[in-house]
Each structure stands twice: as C-alpha cells, then as structure tokens.
C-alpha cells in the first residue's frame with residue numbers, strides 16, 4: 166500500500182488538518198520557498214503533531230552541519246535533499262546521522278533516474294524539472310519514464326503536480342509514497358478539505 170506525504174506544512178491550522186487524517190509523512194521546507202519555515206516554527210509544529218506522523222525536512226544545498234543539528238534536535242525524522250547534492254555530500258551526511266535520506270531527482274529522461282539509483286540514499290524522490298525552481302512547482306513529468314518495479318534498485322517517492330484528479334494514475338506507477346504539496350493548496354495555503362480528500366482517496370484506492 167502506497168504511503169502519502171503532505172509537504173509544505175507551515176501553520177498550526179495545517180497541523181490540525183493533518184492530525185485529523187494522519188498521513189504517513191509531512192514535509193517542513195527549510196529551503197528558499199514561499200513554504201519555508203524557521204527552526205523555531207518547526208519545533209512548535211512538531212510538538213503539536215500526532216507522533217504517528219513522521220516529519221521530513223526538505224533542504225536545497227544546505228550545509229551538512231545544519232541538517233545534523235535539526236536531526237539531533239529531533240525536529241525531523243527523515244531528510245529530503247532537493248538540490249544539487251552529490252554522492253560525497255550524501256555520504257558525509259549518511260555517516261553523521263541515523264535518519265533515512267531521500268534524494269530528489271528532477272526527471273527529464275530515464276537516464277536521470279538510472280544515474281541516481283546507486284547514490285548512498287535510502288529513497289529516491291522523482292519530481293518534475295523546471296528551470297529556476299528546485300521543487301513545489303505543481304507540475305507533473307512524464308511518468309512513463311519510471312522504471313518497472315522489477316527494474317528498480319530503491320523505493321521512490323513520486324512528486325510533482327499530484328492532486329485528486331491524477332492520484333489514481335500516479336498510484337499506477339507503484340511508488341513507495343505519493344508526495345503532494347501544491348495539489349492540496351487553495352490560494353497558496355494548505356486547504357484542510359483537500360488534505361482530507363486526498364488522504365482518504367489514497368486509502369480507498371490502495
């Protein structure tokens with residue numbers, strides 16, 4: 166059964182909506198973004214969150230020491246690297262923390278996925294490519310580029326423009342986890358009804 170992550174959680178209202186439906190993961194964005202939150206905000210939100218929900222810290226080309234600090238403070242359970250982090254960066258981080266590492270790839274070709282499969286991370290995250298944006302674009306990519314289960318070396322999160330209307334198609338790619346951000350927003354803010362709807366839809370279709 167595919168898991169679900171709701172990314173870009175910023176406000177106490179968002180946490181209240183999350184606690185009602187308990188997705189598997191939520192994402193706190195610590196990168197440059199309209200969804201960025203500070204460490205202090207993340208600490209407050211984490212305290213209010215039902216502990217059944219794991220937190221993922223989303224970073225873009227962040228210093229390894231900052232990520233280690235957030236892991237030590239137990240603000241985040243998993244680390245999502247959404248920038249240009251290379252193999253030696255990931256290895257250095259892996260040797261310093263126990264938290265699982267997700268490496269995001271912005272997919273333009275099958276080769277982009279192949280080239281990432283042997284990176285020393287626990288999961289890949291397949292997202293759309295857009296010039297001048299690392300993530301949170303609300304844009305889908307060509308899901309026919311995703312390798313069949315028998316050809317995969319790692320479980321992957323599927324991201325990029327997923328919403329209630331394309332969820333069923335996204336699930337047919339058999340991801341480990343569906344990752345949603347823009348698709349559960351209205352006027353740039355997380356929408357509690359859309360969060361409830363997509364989590365419930367995923368559970369029905371799985």
Ligand SMILES: O=C(O)c1ccccc1N[C@@H]1O[C@H](COP(=O)(O)O)[C@@H](O)[C@H]1O
Nearest residue numbers: 172198300301302303324325326346347
């Ligand atoms: O959400 C952001 O603003 C963001 C900024 C920088 C890097 C990653 C970001 N979010 C990640 O983008 C994908 C797809 O989001 P969407 O559903 O297309 O809006 C998701 O993995 C978020 O974690």
